Amino acid sequence: MKKASLIIIYGTTSGNTEMVVDKIAEMAKKAGHHVVAKRVESAKPEEMLEYDIAILASPTYGHGELQEDFIPFWRGMGEVDLKGKKCAVVGLGDPKYELHYHLESAPILEEAIQKSGGQILLPALKISGTPVRHLEGLIPNWTEKFINLIKS
Numbered sequence: 649m650k651k652a653s654l655i656i657i658y659g660t661t662s663g664n665t666e667m668v669v670d671k672i673a674e675m676a677k678k679a680g681h682h683v684v685a686k687r688v689e690s691a692k693p694e695e696m697l698e699y700d701i702a703i704l705a706s707p708t709y710g711h712g713e714l715q716e717d718f719i720p721f722w723r724g725m726g727e728v729d730l731k732g733k734k735c736a737v738v739g740l741g742d743p744k745y746e747l748h749y750h751l752e753s754a755p756i757l758e759e760a761i762q763k764s765g766g767q768i769l770l771p772a773l774k775i776s777g778t779p780v781r782h783l784e785g786l787i788p789n790w791t792e793k794f795i796n797l798i799k800s
Contacts (some may be wrong), residue, residue, distance in 0.1 A: 649682045650700050651679075651681050651682065652681045652682070652699075652798045653681070653682040653683075653684075653698075653699045653700045653701070653702040654676055654681055654684070654687045654699055654700065654701045654703060654715065654798075655683075655685075655686060655695060655696060655698070655699040655702050655703070655761050656669050656672065656673060656683065656686070656702075656703040656704075656705060656728045657686050657687075657688050657691045657695070657696070657704050657705070657721065658685065658687060658688060658701070658704070658705035658706065658738070659687070659688040659689075659705070659707065659714070659715035659716075659717045659721075660687070660705045660707065660715070660717070660719035660735075661707065661709075661715060661716075661717075661719055662707075664707060664740055664775075664778065664779050664788045665693070665705050665706065665715075665738070665740050665779075667779055667780070667783075668705065668738055668740065668773070668775065668779045668782075669685050669703075669705050669729055669738070670685070671783055671787050671788065671791070672703065672738070672787070672794075673685045675788060675791045675792070675795065676787070676791070676795060678795075679795045681795075681798070683707040684699070688706070688715075688717050688718050688721045689717050691721060691723055691786060692721075692724065692725040693721060693725045693727065693728040694727075694728050696728065696733060696735075696766075697728065697730070697733065698732060698738045700734065700735075700798075701735065701761070701769070701798060702733060702734075702735045702736075702766075703731075703735070703736045703738060704735065704736075704737050704738070704757045704761070705737070705738035705739075705740075706718045706738075706739060706740070706753040706757060707739075707740040707741060707753060707755075708740065708741035708745075708749070708751055708753040708754075709743075709745070711747070711749055712749030712750070712752030712753075712756075713752070713753075713754070714753050714756055714757070715753070716768075718753075722756070722757070722760055725760045725761070725763075725764050726760070726763065728737050728764055729765055730761060730764040730765045730766035731764075731765035731766075732765070732766075733761075733765070733766045733767065734738075734765065734766075734767050734769050734798070735761045735766040735767060735768055735769065736768065736769050736770060736772070736773075736794055737754050737757045737761070737768070737771065737772040737773070737775075738773045738775075739751050739752070739755075739757065739772050739773070739774050739775070740753070740756025740773075740774075740775045740776075741753065741775075741776060741778065742744065742772065742776075742777060743777065744755065746782075750776065751774045751775075751776060752774035754773075754774050755772075755789050757772075758772060759782050769794065769797050769798070770790075770793055770794060770797055773786070773787065773790040773791075775787070
């Protein structure tokens with residue numbers, strides 16, 4: 649079985665998204681994959697092309713908006729041809745801000761990937777509220793599904 653190279657590009661303000669990314673990266677590395685986790689401020693959309701698989705992870709702010717640092721990257725995604733690129737998305741949000749739109753970062757990123765020709769491997773990992781309570785359960789369960797999908 650060929651091991652995949654993954655880039656995880658993430659935005660974080662309070663550290664919650666970084667915590668989730670660290671867990672995903674740890675599990676993917678344990679499965680033998682090459683993983684690079686990079687903050688969105690220092691990433692460029694074309695870097696997604698250098699890896700077998702790209703994961704984009706962002707919290708949601710305001711009324712269903714991407715984290716501020718992620719917006720320039722997201723805008724630049726339209727300039728990159730992701731045709732056939734395997735991708736996944738992680739979206740976090742806090743329902744105290746906007747119950748109906750607090751996880752909008754996930755569909756925003758999925759739409760950007762699809763518009764650029766990328767392939768979404770599985771439904772986004774969506775975490776409402778603090779991710780700490782999901783470090784056992786939701787996050788590893790999603791990551792296991794992801795790892796099983798990239799085996800083939």
